[in-house]
Amino acid sequence: MSEVNGVPEPGLQLPERVEKGDLLLSVQNLRTHFRVRDGIVRAVDGVSYAIERGKTLGLVGESGCGKSVSALSVMRLIRAPGDIVGGEVMWQDRNLRDLSDREMRRVRGDEISMIFQEPMTALNPVFNTGNQIGEVLREHRDFTRKQRYERTIEVLRLVGIPQPEQRVKAYPHELSGGMRQRVMIAMALACEPQLLLADEPTTALDVTIQAQILELIREIRARTGMALLLITHDLGVIAEMADDVAVMYTGEVVEYADVKSLFAAPKHPYTRGLMTSIPSLMTDRTERLSTIRGSVPHMMRLPEGCLFQSRCPEAMNICRDNRPQLQRLDDGRTVRCHLYPQRPSGHDGEPLPQARATAGAVN
Amino acid sequence: MATEASASGNGVSDDVLVSVQNLTKHFPVRGGILLRTIGHVHAADEVSFDIKRGETFGLVGESGCGKTTVGRTILRIYPPTSGEIYFGGEDVSKLDRKVLARNMQIIFQDPYGSLDPRITVGGIIGEGLEVHGIGTPEERNDQIREIMDIVGISSHYAQRYPHEFSGGQRQRIGIARALVLRPQFLVCDEPVSALDVSIQSQILNLLRDLQGEFGLTYLFIAHNLAVVRYVCDRVAVMYLGKIVEQADTPELFSNAIHPYTRALMDAIPVPDPSEQRERLIIPGELPSPTNPPQGCRFNTRCAVAQDVCFNEEPPLRDFGDGHFVACHVAEDFDRRGTALPQLSGEMHEAITDAVRSSSTE
Numbered sequence: 176m177s178e179v180n181g182v183p184e185p186g187l188q189l190p191e192r193v194e195k196g197d198l199l200l201s202v203q204n205l206r207t208h209f210r211v212r213d214g215i216v217r218a219v220d221g222v223s224y225a226i227e228r229g230k231t232l233g234l235v236g237e238s239g240c241g242k243s244v245s246a247l248s249v250m251r252l253i254r255a256p257g258d259i260v261g262g263e264v265m266w267q268d269r270n271l272r273d274l275s276d277r278e279m280r281r282v283r284g285d286e287i288s289m290i291f292q293e294p295m296t297a298l299n300p301v302f303n304t305g306n307q308i309g310e311v312l313r314e315h316r317d318f319t320r321k322q323r324y325e326r327t328i329e330v331l332r333l334v335g336i337p338q339p340e341q342r343v344k345a346y347p348h349e350l351s352g353g354m355r356q357r358v359m360i361a362m363a364l365a366c367e368p369q370l371l372l373a374d375e376p377t378t379a380l381d382v383t384i385q386a387q388i389l390e391l392i393r394e395i396r397a398r399t400g401m402a403l404l405l406i407t408h409d410l411g412v413i414a415e416m417a418d419d420v421a422v423m424y425t426g427e428v429v430e431y432a433d434v435k436s437l438f439a440a441p442k443h444p445y446t447r448g449l450m451t452s453i454p455s456l457m458t459d460r461t462e463r464l465s466t467i468r469g470s471v472p473h474m475m476r477l478p479e480g481c482l483f484q485s486r487c488p489e490a491m492n493i494c495r496d497n498r499p500q501l502q503r504l505d506d507g508r509t510v511r512c513h514l515y516p517q518r519p520s521g522h523d524g525e526p527l528p529q530a531r532a533t534a535g536a537v538n
Numbered sequence: 539m540a541t542e543a544s545a546s547g548n549g550v551s552d553d554v555l556v557s558v559q560n561l562t563k564h565f566p567v568r569g570g571i572l573l574r575t576i577g578h579v580h581a582a583d584e585v586s587f588d589i590k591r592g593e594t595f596g597l598v599g600e601s602g603c604g605k606t607t608v609g610r611t612i613l614r615i616y617p618p619t620s621g622e623i624y625f626g627g628e629d630v631s632k633l634d635r636k637v638l639a640r641n642m643q644i645i646f647q648d649p650y651g652s653l654d655p656r657i658t659v660g661g662i663i664g665e666g667l668e669v670h671g672i673g674t675p676e677e678r679n680d681q682i683r684e685i686m687d688i689v690g691i692s693s694h695y696a697q698r699y700p701h702e703f704s705g706g707q708r709q710r711i712g713i714a715r716a717l718v719l720r721p722q723f724l725v726c727d728e729p730v731s732a733l734d735v736s737i738q739s740q741i742l743n744l745l746r747d748l749q750g751e752f753g754l755t756y757l758f759i760a761h762n763l764a765v766v767r768y769v770c771d772r773v774a775v776m777y778l779g780k781i782v783e784q785a786d787t788p789e790l791f792s793n794a795i796h797p798y799t800r801a802l803m804d805a806i807p808v809p810d811p812s813e814q815r816e817r818l819i820i821p822g823e824l825p826s827p828t829n830p831p832q833g834c835r836f837n838t839r840c841a842v843a844q845d846v847c848f849n850e851e852p853p854l855r856d857f858g859d860g861h862f863v864a865c866h867v868a869e870d871f872d873r874r875g876t877a878l879p880q881l882s883g884e885m886h887e888a889i890t891d892a893v894r895s896s897s898t899e
């Protein structure tokens with residue numbers, strides 16, 4: 176396997192169409208680790224994804240697979256014991272990892288902003304709504320007090336908060352979950368970012384409120400041309416909102432494709448498992464649900480070889496000791512699984528000799 | 539045609555295991571320095587339904603609409619403000635608590651918070667047996683081991699503590715604890731909402747297997763309509779403490795009548811990117827349950843509300859075949875789907891207007 180100092184070489188990690196697109200953000204081989212008492216948690220380990228201008232990338236996967244950590248890494252909001260230990264975060268022509276803290280603060284909240292998974296931890300409980308949004312504007316815009324107030328009212332109205340002149344005085348605990356989420360979105364939109372990172376923006380909300388918030392995000396996206404990284408574990412939300420999807424499992428991207436191809440023909444056994452195990456309004460009520468056996472392995476006790484092997488219905492001998500690489504299929508999508516023949520980087524054609532040899536040796 | 543009725547029969551027949559009749563539960567709201575009662579949360583108001591032996595009865599609705607309150611009041615974890623609950627024809631207020639506990643149990647939503655971290659898994663599961671003085675310690679251990687194997691937790695782990703288990707395993711432990719007394723009736727309060735998607739289907743299958751094996755009757759509380767559709771035989775939809783619609787599952791999902799039920803169904807994201815649809819979005823939020831709206835409780839969000847909806851509370855009316863609806867204009871939206879496009883158009887327009895008027899152009 177192609178590795179330099181134990182670090183996997185970035186191969187064909189992005190779907191072909193994405194790689195050739197007009198990229199706003201390109202995360203390349205990102206590695207973010209946490210040093211904890213009994214070892215290292217490789218929360219994000221060689222993740223690559225990219226977002227084209229105006230497009231939406233959905234990031235799916237189960238709890239703990241590294242979705243939030245990857246987005247927080249883009250924003251450079253990883254705190255000890257965590258650290259970004261490798262990779263690049265290309266924002267247009269700059270690597271965000273090379274910026275000074277001061278330069279990064281200028282990007283954050285202005286060019287790129289984020290809606291956090293837990294609104295209560297992101298909102299400051301002692302500031303009222305107006306002050307929270309005003310603070311973002313003070314940081315990034317040379318506005319007068321009056322301009323700041325007007326912009327605050329404007330964004331609150333934009334996110335559908337009724338009577339914004341009154342609501343600017345409300346403190347976070349005085350707002351419902353849906354309203355709080357709207358305030359978070361208003362804060363994130365105050366400076367009209369080119370990219371919004373939305374981490375489970377609706378997971379804690381009821382479906383009717385979720386529908387309102389998704390519609391709001393859709394409307395703003397259409398009006399401003401903003402790009403979106405949407406993190407969720409709800410495949411329905413992905414299907415409705417995303418252009419491309421990256422499926423994550425234990426710190427890695429295991430499949431990456433445009434949304435239609437992915438739902439039409441999921442390639443990775445994990446993606447297939449996710450899609451078939453969730454009851455939908457179409458599920459046959461008389462059949463047993465199909466399941467993915469077992470559960471996500473502990474991040475500190477990951478196996479050699481494929482990280483999904485203990486749960487995979489199609490695991491082969493080769494899967495036990497060989498960690499599969501992401502590779503591009505003929506249709507331009509990428510998948511990390513030994514079921515698909517390995518190709519040498521940059522070429523379409525014969526499987527790599529050593530991959531064939533390994534496969535032959537264990538079978 | 540629709541006749542006024544209650545979804546719970548007055549005479550309790552043999553095939554009914556649990557009968558809930560006009561159940562009302564209000565919680566006092568305290569305020570001021572003296573913590574006087576300054577109002578009441580109307581968590582459940584005049585709720586009636588029957589659960590038949592061996593069936594799964596679903597209760598759905600947005601958070602705060604009163605599902606958990608109904609479930610816990612049935613089990614007498616909360617005393618009701620008014621109304622009656624019958625179990626196998628007997629008034630539960632007259633039954634001994636121990637008898638109740640042997641017959642009715644609950645599985646909680648939160649597999650993390652609901653297990654005592656200081657007690658071994660075997661201890662947690664066996665607690666009920668001990669409280670009821672069932673068997674010798676030997677026999678109790680056998681029963682604990684047996685139920686652990688049934689729910690899919692190796693009985694070798696009986697001496698371990700809850701924190702050593704994953705969410706799905708903890709939910710299995712919660713199920714084992716509820717089943718060890720071999721109850722007939724189980725309240726499943728959002729049993730999979732807190733679990734990872736791949737684990738949810740494992741637990742749903744387990745609940746289905748156990749129902750077959752032990753002939754259990756379930757009250758299944760959830761907010762995920764797709765899960766409810768898969769699991770339940772009949773479903774009641776709650777809004778702000780009231781049942782607004784009730785029907786057999788296939789009927790409800792093919793012919794939902796109440797504007798709230800329709801909106802709820804429409805709000806579910808569909809995991810199929812090739813399906814582009816116009817969805818109805820109901821504006822606004824759940825009003826305060828301390829001060830529910832006059833007339834129909836849904837009138838603050840309903841796109842087809844009429845004058846009467848602001849004055850008169852719509853009764854739950856019988857539309858035949860076990861389909862009950864509480865809406866003044868239900869007839870307009872009833873039957874075999876013909877009125878659906880009309881409602882969609884109207885609602886959609888109203889919503890688009892609402893969105894427009896609240897945003898700057």
Ligand SMILES: Nc1ncnc2c1ncn2[C@@H]1O[C@H](COP(=O)(O)OP(=O)(O)OP(=O)(O)O)[C@@H](O)[C@H]1O
Nearest residue numbers: 209211216218237238239240241242243244245474
């Ligand atoms: N501060 C921390 N210290 C140690 N480990 C951490 C820390 N933050 C995250 N991790 C670990 O990193 C991994 C990825 O976490 P992350 O929050 O990105 O998951 P996620 O995919 O967002 O999951 P969820 O769906 O639950 O939000 C997990 O194993 C988590 O336990």
Ligand SMILES: Nc1ncnc2c1ncn2[C@@H]1O[C@H](COP(=O)(O)OP(=O)(O)O)[C@@H](O)[C@H]1O
Nearest residue numbers: 565579581600601602603604605606607608827
């Ligand atoms: N113990 C309690 N004390 C006071 N209010 C309560 C209590 N339990 C529930 N409530 C209130 O009753 C209403 C219904 O709550 P609940 O039954 O938990 O709803 P659901 O389970 O449908 O989310 C809510 O407004 C809730 O805040």
Ligand code: SF4
Nearest residue numbers: 481484487494512513
């Ligand atoms: S590499 Fe092997 S174990 Fe891993 S997902 Fe593919 S078939 Fe399954």
Ligand code: SF4
Nearest residue numbers: 834837840847865866
């Ligand atoms: S009774 Fe009136 S307000 Fe209530 S749901 Fe029916 S139409 Fe809407």
Ligand SMILES: [Mg+2]
Nearest residue numbers: 242243244292
């Ligand atoms: Mg997360």
Ligand SMILES: [Mg+2]
Nearest residue numbers: 602605606728
């Ligand atoms: Mg509840």
